[in-house]
Amino acid sequence: MTLLSRRHFCLSTSALLTLPARAASDNPCILLSSAQAGRVEEALGRDAALRPTADLIRQNADAALKAGPWSVTYHRPDFIKSGPNDYYSEGPYWWPDPKNPKGPYIRKDGERNPDRYLNNRNDLGNMCTAIIALGMGSLLGDRRYAEHAAEILSVWFVDPKTRMSPNLEFGQAVRGINTGRGTGIIDTVSMIDAAQGVMLLEQAGMLGAKLAEGVRRWFADYMKWMNTSQKGLDEKKSGNNHATWWTAQVATYATLVGDQAMKSMAWEHYRSYLLPTEVEPDGSCPREEARTQSLSYSAMNLDAFSVVCRIADVNGVGLWGYRTPKGIGIEKSFHYLVPYVAHPDIWVKPQITKYNADETIFPGLAGAGMKSEEMLAAWRTLPHAKSAWVQLVDLAVRVG
Numbered sequence: 001m002t003l004l005s006r007r008h009f010c011l012s013t014s015a016l017l018t019l020p021a022r023a024a025s026d027n028p029c030i031l032l033s034s035a036q037a038g039r040v041e042e043a044l045g046r047d048a049a050l051r052p053t054a055d056l057i058r059q060n061a062d063a064a065l066k067a068g069p070w071s072v073t074y075h076r077p078d079f080i081k082s083g084p085n086d087y088y089s090e091g092p093y094w095w096p097d098p099k100n101p102k103g104p105y106i107r108k109d110g111e112r113n114p115d116r117y118l119n120n121r122n123d124l125g126n127m128c129t130a131i132i133a134l135g136m137g138s139l140l141g142d143r144r145y146a147e148h149a150a151e152i153l154s155v156w157f158v159d160p161k162t163r164m165s166p167n168l169e170f171g172q173a174v175r176g177i178n179t180g181r182g183t184g185i186i187d188t189v190s191m192i193d194a195a196q197g198v199m200l201l202e203q204a205g206m207l208g209a210k211l212a213e214g215v216r217r218w219f220a221d222y223m224k225w226m227n228t229s230q231k232g233l234d235e236k237k238s239g240n241n242h243a244t245w246w247t248a249q250v251a252t253y254a255t256l257v258g259d260q261a262m263k264s265m266a267w268e269h270y271r272s273y274l275l276p277t278e279v280e281p282d283g284s285c286p287r288e289e290a291r292t293q294s295l296s297y298s299a300m301n302l303d304a305f306s307v308v309c310r311i312a313d314v315n316g317v318g319l320w321g322y323r324t325p326k327g328i329g330i331e332k333s334f335h336y337l338v339p340y341v342a343h344p345d346i347w348v349k350p351q352i353t354k355y356n357a358d359e360t361i362f363p364g365l366a367g368a369g370m371k372s373e374e375m376l377a378a379w380r381t382l383p384h385a386k387s388a389w390v391q392l393v394d395l396a397v398r399v400g
Contacts, residue, residue, distance in 0.1 A: 068155075085164060094108075171187050267319060
């Protein structure tokens, strides 16, 4: 992915902090409060120092205007029985067995099988990327972005003929072994982007109430499936980054639909399960370090922890400094890993692919949340992707 120089990407912090908030209730907007989102919107429209950032936002939104819509119904696997609206994907690290080519697949951790079925997975990712890009673009006041976002949202989430069924019963299947696993829920992490995009469209006053209701109903149904199905419950207690991202997804979707009970459950799951199960007193996460891409998975896990803590913070709940009865807190993990994120060459544990930090976000969110100069300094020096998600995180860091 092309990297963006930090000097072209950083925001004018003073502009964001001094502009008055919109005269609106300070409802949570996932990574931003409503007041913070209002300040960001006004700053992007008024401050010349933010013109490079606004230009980047517009570039991404313009690209999204030319893409989509997408639907799981447009491409269907012909080797499995599933409904026309069911999402289907295959586990990335599973391959045909050279000793038994027609038999069950075998696992090669960290080695992605390029021949696996990817149509629905790619369409899901493209849809989510477009919605957050168009949502951010709507903050610039261009209604074209919102109109195209409405079409994409309707096709993927609302129209009965094309909408994705709100479950992942056929996620990350393994040929010859199963037709879907709880592990597949990691595929919908990108739905966090889509949910955030929806709330940005609403912040800009550009999303119709009926469509918004239909989208929220889908997310509520999917969140219910995540919390009641065997696959969802397996993922919730998976004990690694999958459980952390499961919690980040629930926190996001519960914020989108206004489900206070589910939000409270997510915060308690963080306190009673994620920290005690995944994190060691020295800050390491052994399940991630045991992988063949141990630095990548460790950073991915801390990204999820930082998203959970940020969403909780926006909802008025403090998790950044929480410690378990044994004294374990996530801040130790952030400080443990950030030197290696900044200097991957000093990481001595397994990493079979090159680690790229341009989409690693925990130093920024943790730096803002914990008021840590060490984290913020790392965030300023890391490369940053041009993606709308990373842009939004940077904006969130700037408003505190």
